[in-house]
Amino acid sequence: MVLLVLATASSLTGFWAHGTIVDEGGWNDAMGDLLDDDAVADEVASIITDRTVDAVLDAAIDIPFVSGAVEDLAAGPVRDAVRPAVVAIVRSEIASAAWAAAVASAHDDAVAVLRGDSTALVDGPRIRLDLSSLADRIADRVDDALGPIAAIGPLGSIDVDLEIVLHDLSEHDTSLDVASFAERQRWPLLFTAVAAALVLIATTSNRGAALTAVGALVVLSALGFRLGLGASEPDGLATTWASIVATADTATWSVIGVGAVFLLAGASWWLALRTRRRTT
Numbered sequence: 001m002v003l004l005v006l007a008t009a010s011s012l013t014g015f016w017a018h019g020t021i022v023d024e025g026g027w028n029d030a031m032g033d034l035l036d037d038d039a040v041a042d043e044v045a046s047i048i049t050d051r052t053v054d055a056v057l058d059a060a061i062d063i064p065f066v067s068g069a070v071e072d073l074a075a076g077p078v079r080d081a082v083r084p085a086v087v088a089i090v091r092s093e094i095a096s097a098a099w100a101a102a103v104a105s106a107h108d109d110a111v112a113v114l115r116g117d118s119t120a121l122v123d124g125p126r127i128r129l130d131l132s133s134l135a136d137r138i139a140d141r142v143d144d145a146l147g148p149i150a151a152i153g154p155l156g157s158i159d160v161d162l163e164i165v166l167h168d169l170s171e172h173d174t175s176l177d178v179a180s181f182a183e184r185q186r187w188p189l190l191f192t193a194v195a196a197a198l199v200l201i202a203t204t205s206n207r208g209a210a211l212t213a214v215g216a217l218v219v220l221s222a223l224g225f226r227l228g229l230g231a232s233e234p235d236g237l238a239t240t241w242a243s244i245v246a247t248a249d250t251a252t253w254s255v256i257g258v259g260a261v262f263l264l265a266g267a268s269w270w271l272a273l274r275t276r277r278r279t280t
Contacts (some may be wrong), residue, residue: 001217004200007193008221009228010178012255014186016229016248017179021114027107028100030247031166031240035090035099039239045090047164048131049083052142055158056082078146085141095134102129106166113169115180125169125176127236131162138162168235175232197262208269215262222255 019026034040056078089095106127111117113125138160169176182189197214204210229248233241 001200001213004193004196004214004217005221005224007189007196008218008255009225010182011186011189011193012222012225012248012251013179013229014182014184014189016225016251017114017183018186020244020247021110022183024104024107026247027110028104030244031103032100033096034103034240034243035096037239037243040237040243041087041090043237043239044164045083045087048090048138048160048162049079049086051162052082052086052138052158052160053079055160056142056146059158081145081147082142085145086138089134089138089141094137095131098131098133099129101133102131105130113167114176114183116176125172127166127169128163129166131164135160135162165236166240167237170235172232172234208266208273210266211262211269212266215259215264215266218259218262219256222252222259226252 020030021027035044053075057075106129110127113127139158142158197218200214201207201210204213226245226248230242230245
């Protein structure tokens, strides 16, 4: 029974990891249009706004007669001016295209992180999206939003970091090891799960009970996989994880359906035997 549960949950993990991360088409499908989600767009806009405001205020320190106290007082109005400008860019089609391109470029890094090859990455097991292609457009919008302030001193040449950490998996070594193993061994794990179910049914005298047990264990394994995936949220863009986890829903419900079939078959078998005993 334990083997059936472990093999089922692990094979689900492996097929999900392969289809969503390793497969380039699956990666782009799962991640490429996430910026169109309002929650993701708001989180990205907040990050870029904070960095832009910090860059503007840091530049203001070098402007004559602008003290730290004045800088603190200016933080609120600067943010109020910068935020709408950044949101307008982030919610544009140009930003969506830049996001999709950044996701495609990050695919090799994502596979390297999954398969334990992140030592070759400068930043370790972190998946970053480079949105620097939006820098000029954001700078122009911010200049317009800040008006005459942007023309003072070095403010016209502020440099905003537009690399955003999509997922930081530096605290998920064990989860990565499990997912990497499951992805590589997904087919053997699936065959093991099937074999374990068949052996359990074949070696149990009460076939109805065996079918019911197999069905229940398969359902529990699928639910455990789905709940575990949702609970393993890494640091980074928090609003993206729910969308990524949702890519496992089809497989999860399919396996739950298979388990339900076994449950119904077991219940039907048990009812048929009980009815036969009563009639005899």
